Amino acid sequence: MTFIKTKLPGVMIIEIEPQTDERGFFARVFCAEEFAQHGLNGNVAQSSVSFNHHKGTLRGMHWQSPPHAEDKLVRCTAGSIFDVVVDIGADSPHRGQWYASELSAENRKMLYIPRGYAHGFLTLANNTEIFYQISTPYAPSATRGFRWDDPDVAIKWPLAPTVISARDRTYPNLREVIG
Secondary structure (H helix, E strand, O other): OEEEEOOOOOOEEEEOOOEEEOOEEEOOOOOHHHHHHOOOOOOOOEEEEEEEOOOOEEEEEEEEOOOOOOOEEEEEEEOEEEEEEEEOOOOOOOOOOEEEEEEEOOOOOEEEEOOOEEEEEEEOOOOEEEEEEEOOOOOHHHEEEOOOOOOOOOOOOOOOOOEEOHHHHHOOOHHHHHO
16 A cells, blocks of 8 residues: 555555455455554444445545544545545644545545544545544534634535535534634
8 A cells, every 4th residue: 555645644644555466456455563563543333335226426624533443544435535634723824724536436535634633524426435444433412513614614516416414504613613
C-alpha cells in the first residue's frame, strides 16, 4: 500500500498495489502493522457498509464525540463518491478546513480519517456502495453533525445533492456545534 499525506494532519489517501497475473489481481487493502508504521490506528472494532441508490445522495457531515470518537478507513466498492473531511479539532490550526477526494470502485483509493474530523460524501453514480472500517463501535448518543452547506466551511461539492436525509438537512452550522 502507498500512503499519501493530504493537506490535513493525519488524513491520508491510501492506494493499493495490485499484484497482477492472467487471473486479474490481488492486493492488500488493510494491514494493522503497516498502518501503525505510518502512525495510523489499525484497530478495527466495526465494519459497516453504506449503499446509495441514486447519484446525488449526500451523507454528512458526521462524527462521534469523545469518548466514542472514531478513526475510519473508507473505500468505495461500487460506483464513486466525492468524499470530504473537515477538521473539527478544538485546538487545531486547521479547524474548519476541508479536504476532498474522489473514491471509486475503479480507482480503488481509500481515505483514512482520524478522530477529530467530520466526514461526509456525495455519490457521483447510481448504486454506490461504501465500505468502512471503524476503530470504535457506533454509539448513537455520541452522534454529531453539521450542515453540509455551511457557508463558513464552504465545501465545493461537484454537483447539487438530490437526496439528503431529514437529519442531515436540519443540522446546525459548524460554529453552532463546536463554538
